[in-house]
Amino acid sequence: MSNSYHILWIDDEWEEMTSFQKFCKLHYNMELTPFKTQKEGLDTYAKNPTFWEAVILDAKVLNESEQEVASVAGLQNAVMRIKEEFKELPYFISTGQPDLLSDQMFKTIYKVFYEKGTDDEKLCDDIIQTINEQPNRIIKNKYPEIFSWLEGTIADEVLSIIKIYENREFANADTFNKVRKVLDWIMSYLYDYGLLAIKFNGANLNECSKFLGHQKLQDIVPVHIQRHLYSLVSIANEGSHRQHIDEEVKTNKAPFLVASTIFELLNVLTWLHQLPNDTEEKQTIEKLAGNLAFDLINRNNK
Structure with a gap:
């Protein structure tokens, strides 16, 4: 089936989370395409914006190079670029970092985020619901024969x-x-x-x-x-x-x-x-x- 949900997945540790990738495909028909840096992921979106329907961002993500240290700065740059250049792109923040899960400032800035492992189903449910409300997806769902x-x-x-x-x-x-x-x-x-x-x-x-x-x-x-x-x-x-x-x-x-x-x-x-x-x-x-x-x-x- 081709009418899958095409998701950018920006997480420098994605290779250790292939079970999550398989879970998304099996239960939600979501095709997660992984990237290690926010720059590479969003540059890919810019080349074909009608194909990609959402992005999952790790809270501590590499910014432009794999030689960097993953940090919240990478997330900040990603969110800023999305808001300035790709306003139509829904983004979802996921983290497994204990320090961020209890960080009040992080919670104030990013009011909605998902805990890895614990919130996987809710994350996927919210992604699907959001995408299905997008104009392009509404048309795709209306014309499944195509x-x-x-x-x-x-x-x-x-x-x-x-x-x-x-x-x-x-x-x-x-x-x-x-x-x-x-x-x-x-x-x-x-x-x-x-x-x-x-x-x-x-x-x-x-x-x-x-x-x-x-x-x-x-x-x-x-x-x-x-x-x-x-x-x-x-x-x-x-x-x-x-x-x-x-x-x-x-x-x-x-x-x-x-x-x-x-x-x-x-x-x-x-x-x-x-x-x-x-x-x-x-x-x-x-x-x-x-x-x-x-x-x-x-x-x-x-």
């Missing part, structure tokens, strides 16, 4: 497209540029899978769509998916016609085109995930596609 398997930058792109629909930005013509990026990824995916016998090169989207729309592939690519692909490529492909479509959307002459395009894309992605994974079935599909490509080449050469 985000239960889609990962990485392409998942972020699809998330940004769905946000356009959820926010009812139906005059947002930039939708089609985003859809084009996802279509490029889909064609590359289908080529690697073996269904698309034409290698996608970034400029042959129409040719790829035409191949997938062939009648001989309808047992694999249903008619409604073939029609979706044709429609998506026609709308999202660059050219003079795109300028006309963009203008129609911006002037509200096609008020539902953005929404319909988004749902066509989601249908295609859902179908994509349902393609067989069995090796024998994939080989049969690849053979079918290869034979079709061979027939088409011979026909064109006559």
Whole structure:
């Protein structure tokens, strides 16, 4: 299952706490990615903020180097950076240090923190509850057919497209540029899978769509998916016609085109995930596609 909770875990002693990491994965579907310094962890967040959903901070954490001594100063710098640069990132402080657990000044500054071992379940419960209230996670939970398997930058792109629909930005013509990026990824995916016998090169989207729309592939690519692909490529492909479509959307002459395009894309992605994974079935599909490509080449050469 891909729709896991992706958590940054900043603790210089994480290697001694792998049982906690396994506990989070097994009971809460939380993927903890460990870092020893707050700088490395937060720099990682900065590179892909839509992927990471929360951070667990050790109360005495290394600041920028593993050669340093772990201290509350590292925590202070981490919290300060989060508040200044990453306000949307939920953070949770965890400590097993006896001196901090009884330190009144620490308790005054950091009113909410969790004791390692004793509060592990409460920590995880609070993390999940907080994440589930975040806008991105609400959308991911609303569309499990997509985000239960889609990962990485392409998942972020699809998330940004769905946000356009959820926010009812139906005059947002930039939708089609985003859809084009996802279509490029889909064609590359289908080529690697073996269904698309034409290698996608970034400029042959129409040719790829035409191949997938062939009648001989309808047992694999249903008619409604073939029609979706044709429609998506026609709308999202660059050219003079795109300028006309963009203008129609911006002037509200096609008020539902953005929404319909988004749902066509989601249908295609859902179908994509349902393609067989069995090796024998994939080989049969690849053979079918290869034979079709061979027939088409011979026909064109006559």
